[in-house]
Amino acid sequence: xxxxxxxxxxxxxxxxxxxxxxxxxxxxxxxxxxxxxxxxxxxxxxxxxxxxxxxxxxxxxxxxxxxxxxxxxxxxxxxxxxxxxxxxxxxxxxxxxxxxxxxxxxxxxxxxxxxxxxxxxxxxxxxxxxxxxxxxxxxxxxxxxxxxxxxxxxxxxxxxxxxxxxxxxxxxxxxxxxxxxxxxxxxxxxxxxxxxxxxxxxxxxxxxxxxxxxxxxxxxxxxxxxxxxxxxxxxxxxxxxxxxxxxxxxxxxxxxxxxxxxxxxxxxxxxxxxxxxxxxxxxxxxxxxxxxxxxxxxxxxxxxxxxxxxxxxxx
Amino acid sequence: xxxxxxxxxxxxxxxxxxxxxxxxxxxxxxxxxxxxxxxxxxxxxxxxxxxxxxxxxxxxxxxxxxxxxxxxxxxxxxxxxxxxxxxxxxxxxxxxxxxxxxxxxxxxxxxxxxxxxxxxxxxxxxxxxxxxxxxxxxxxxxxxxxxxxxxxxxxxxxxxxxxxxxxxxxxxxxxxxxxxxxxxxxxxxxxxxxxxxxxxxxxxxxxxxxxxxxxxxxxxxxxxxxxxxxxxxxxxxxxxxxxxxxxxxxxxxxxxxxxxxxxxxx
Numbered sequence: 001x002x003x004x005x006x007x008x009x010x011x012x013x014x015x016x017x018x019x020x021x022x023x024x025x026x027x028x029x030x031x032x033x034x035x036x037x038x039x040x041x042x043x044x045x046x047x048x049x050x051x052x053x054x055x056x057x058x059x060x061x062x063x064x065x066x067x068x069x070x071x072x073x074x075x076x077x078x079x080x081x082x083x084x085x086x087x088x089x090x091x092x093x094x095x096x097x098x099x100x101x102x103x104x105x106x107x108x109x110x111x112x113x114x115x116x117x118x119x120x121x122x123x124x125x126x127x128x129x130x131x132x133x134x135x136x137x138x139x140x141x142x143x144x145x146x147x148x149x150x151x152x153x154x155x156x157x158x159x160x161x162x163x164x165x166x167x168x169x170x171x172x173x174x175x176x177x178x179x180x181x182x183x184x185x186x187x188x189x190x191x192x193x194x195x196x197x198x199x200x201x202x203x204x205x206x207x208x209x210x211x212x213x214x215x216x217x218x219x220x221x222x223x224x225x226x227x228x229x230x231x232x233x234x235x236x237x238x239x240x241x242x243x244x245x246x247x248x249x250x251x252x253x254x255x256x257x258x259x260x261x262x263x264x265x266x267x268x269x270x271x272x273x274x275x276x277x278x279x280x281x282x283x284x285x286x287x288x289x290x291x292x293x294x295x296x297x298x299x300x301x302x303x304x305x306x307x308x309x310x311x312x313x314x315x
Numbered sequence: 316x317x318x319x320x321x322x323x324x325x326x327x328x329x330x331x332x333x334x335x336x337x338x339x340x341x342x343x344x345x346x347x348x349x350x351x352x353x354x355x356x357x358x359x360x361x362x363x364x365x366x367x368x369x370x371x372x373x374x375x376x377x378x379x380x381x382x383x384x385x386x387x388x389x390x391x392x393x394x395x396x397x398x399x400x401x402x403x404x405x406x407x408x409x410x411x412x413x414x415x416x417x418x419x420x421x422x423x424x425x426x427x428x429x430x431x432x433x434x435x436x437x438x439x440x441x442x443x444x445x446x447x448x449x450x451x452x453x454x455x456x457x458x459x460x461x462x463x464x465x466x467x468x469x470x471x472x473x474x475x476x477x478x479x480x481x482x483x484x485x486x487x488x489x490x491x492x493x494x495x496x497x498x499x500x501x502x503x504x505x506x507x508x509x510x511x512x513x514x515x516x517x518x519x520x521x522x523x524x525x526x527x528x529x530x531x532x533x534x535x536x537x538x539x540x541x542x543x544x545x546x547x548x549x550x551x552x553x554x555x556x557x558x559x560x561x562x563x564x565x566x567x568x569x570x571x572x573x574x575x576x577x578x579x580x581x
Contacts (some may be wrong), residue, residue, distance in 0.1 A: 117436050193465035200487075203379055204442035204494055205418035214445060242515055297431045297474035 035155065051267040058258055059271040067254035068275065071239040076170060079232050080237075081175035086182025091212060093187055104183065111180035117241050119177055123169035124245035132157045170242030176234060184229045189220030221294040229287035233280050251275060332357045332392060332498050332529040333378060339386030340373055347373045349553040350387065355498075355546075360530045362540035362561065366576060371533045374550070375500050378411050378531065379420040392419055392497050418446060421491030425503040427483040429475040435462060435486045436471040439493050446494065454493075461489040465519045477504035480511030485519055492523075499523065501532040517543075537581060541565055547575045 044050060058064070092104035111119075134157035144150060193216050201211040242253035248254075252272050259268025333355040340348040347370045355361050363371045376382045377389060380397045389396040397418060398405040408416070430438050439458035443449040449457070462471055465485040475483050484504055491499060501520065505513040517539050524530060524543050534540060540547050540561050547561040549568070557573045558565060565581070568574045 165517045194428070196424060196426055196428040197430065199381055200424060200430070201430070202423075203381065203417055203420070204490070205414045206442060207414050212444050214441065215430055219430075249410040294432075297433065297476055 004029075014222065018044045033192075049266050050270060051264060054264055055267045055271045055274075058262075058264075058268070059255070059275065061258065063254045064250070064258070064271075067251035068279070070167075070247070070249045070306055071236065071251040072279065074115075074167075074239040074242065075232065075236045077171055078108070078174035078178055079235055082178025082182050082231075082235075083228065085175070085179035087186050087217070089179060089183035090190060092185035093183065094190060098244075101304070108180045108183050111177045112184075114177070116177050116238055117244060118242045119173040120170055121244050123173040124166065126169060132159055154206060166247040170239075170245040170247045174235065174238060174242070178231065181231060182228070185231070186220065186224055189222075189224035190216055192223045193219045197224050218234070218294070222291075225287070225291050225294055229283070229290075235275060236279055236283065316503040320369035331355060331390070332359070333531065334390040335374075335378075335387065336389070338374065338377060338384050338389055340370070340377060340382060340384050347553055348377070348384075349355045349517065351550075351553075351555060353555065353558075354550065355529060355531060357497075357529050358404040358527050359545045360524045360528075360532065360543055361546045361548060363548045363550055364535065364537070364540065364576075364580075365556075369550040370553040371550045372502050375502050375531060375533050378498075378500055379417050379422055381422075391416070414529060416448075416493055419497045420495060421496035421498070423484065423487050423491055423501045423504050425506050427480070427487045427507070429483055429487055429490070431475050434472050434474055435467060435478065435489075438475070438486055439490045442490070443493050458489070458493060461492055462486070464492075464522075465489045466515070473480070479512060481506045481515045483510065484516045488516075488519055488523070497529065499528055499530045501530065501534065503533050503535065505534070505536060535580065537577075549576065551576070 021294070089104045089107060092100040093108070095101060103207075114122075134154045136152075136154035140152065140154070144152075197219065198211055201215045217291050239250055243249055243253040248257075255268045255272045255275070256265075259265045331354045333353065335351050337351045338348055338351040341344065349370075351370075351374055353361075363374070365371050373382055376386050378391060378396065383397060394416060397408055397413060399408060399412075402407075429435075430441065433441065436455070436458050439461055440451075440454040443454040443457060444451065459468070459471060462468055465488055467482060467485055467489070470478060470482060470486075475486070478486065488504075504520070505516050508516065513536070517536060520530070520532070520539070521543050532539070532544070544561045547559060547564045548555055549557040549564065549570070549572075551572050557568060557570045564573070565577065568577055
């Protein structure tokens with residue numbers, strides 16, 4: 001005979017009130033860190049080399065603000081071009097077409113191999129390679145020489161310096177190099193998506209482009225976004241490299257210029273740290289919201305559930 | 316070709332919804348299908364059973380060209396799958412043409428494969444919106460009625476992660492039906508489900524069969540095969556070992572391998 005218990009007969013036991021495990025180590029660690037932090041702050045305040053009033057007076061001068069604008073603009077544009085080109089390269093790299101695969105591999109190989117600083121200087125000196133950029137039929141000059149006739153296949157041409165300004169050269173160097181890294185990040189994201197997703201979409205009759213755009217990439221985004229946030233922050237800092245193109249109206253160059261001119265090198269370096277800290281923090285906020293957007297439907301603890309709870313009103 | 320899909324001059328009379336002729340399929344050196352001959356009539360429910368590795372899922376995936384066959388011919392609704400035959404030569408179809416063929420064939424997977432970033436409603440609406448270019452209102456109305464039909468009218472706004480396995484599989488069936496296919500393929504639709512959830516999915520499939528849908532079902536559910544199936548196919552080692560009316564095959568299997576298999580699963 002199986003025993004049956006009447007649930008009502010058994011009294012509900014009182015909720016356990018146990019003494020929690022103590023963590024004295026945490027208190028010691030906190031105390032040590034507190035002392036170290038106090039020392040650090042004390043140093044910041046009392047060491048005359050910081051020249052705080054000088055920093056406050058000079059960190060917001062018009063050329064610096066102009067530098068912030070240029071650096072942010074470079075970051076945004078380079079990342080937009082880098083992400084778009086990176087997605088294209090990643091899709092090429094994973095396509096059935098061996099030519100596209102090869103081209104994408106070659107591109108990634110080159111732009112990952114050459115340092116950004118070298119790229120920036122190289123693009124800044126492109127004018128040596130080409131005085132003019134011409135668009136037209138290829139190799140017409142060579143054919144004309146060969147046949148001994150006068151032949152002009154050029155449709156239009158522009159002076160290299162009008163097209164490839166310092167800003168453009170710096171932007172291209174950063175964006176093209178970023179695309180190579182983004183291609184690998186996007187490729188990892190695409191590979192992380194369950195192949196069953198592609199099969200299910202294919203079985204519905206969706207085209208390859210539709211499957212990539214509607215099914216695979218949105219799911220890959222969850223894997224792609226965190227490292228892309230990393231890349232954006234790295235990019236913000238790498239904009240200081242374009243000073244070597246040279247593009248002189250970027251943030252770090254401007255702060256350093258003021259410091260060097262007025263023999264206040266160190267305070268301006270501190271100002272640079274603070275500016276980059278502030279700008280990076282802003283980017284982090286953006287990343288948080290983007291990640292939240294693309295975690296839709298991810299796991300039972302995902303945002304969707306939270307949204308549902310808010311909708312139901314028991315939040 | 317300007318004719319709409321589904322109206323192409325049939326290469327064989329469409330008395331069969333599916334016709335397989337000596338279908339062979341290898342993965343590398345491993346031959347998985349060694350000459351499958353099968354016919355499914357319109358409105359027929361064919362259940363395919365067999366031990367794992369017998370090639371039954373592979374055969375199912377060949378029917379909508381998720382796998383490319385290496386030999387033989389496969390027709391669905393009178394159309395040669397994956398190829399065009401001209402002057403005695405076979406030409407591979409372009410991706411676009413393969414996609415067009417798949418629109419007539421719905422498929423339900425063992426692991427559901429719902430799109431996790433879309434709600435149940437969006438999952439069902441996706442293909443009609445993008446592939447059939449229906450209007451949003453039209454696709455929405457259709458998706459709502461389909462979800463109602465599979466008993467999930469109240470779950471339209473849920474993401475797949477918020478649904479049980481049985482509910483997910485019912486959304487997957489609704490998603491496949493949204494393309495208004497002439498043929499439905501089921502690849503072990505209940506194998507990934509908790510036992511108490513199997514019934515709700517089989518119930519939807521039974522209703523579908525009663526409505527006259529042509530279905531090919533790879534399954535281990537012998538009860539479903541007996542009650543709903545019009546024909547039962549036993550596959551083993553890449554060939555069809557036995558085929559017939561479910562009641563007869565189940566009650567009196569002729570081949571020793573069939574007998575051995577049923578003695579283990581029944």
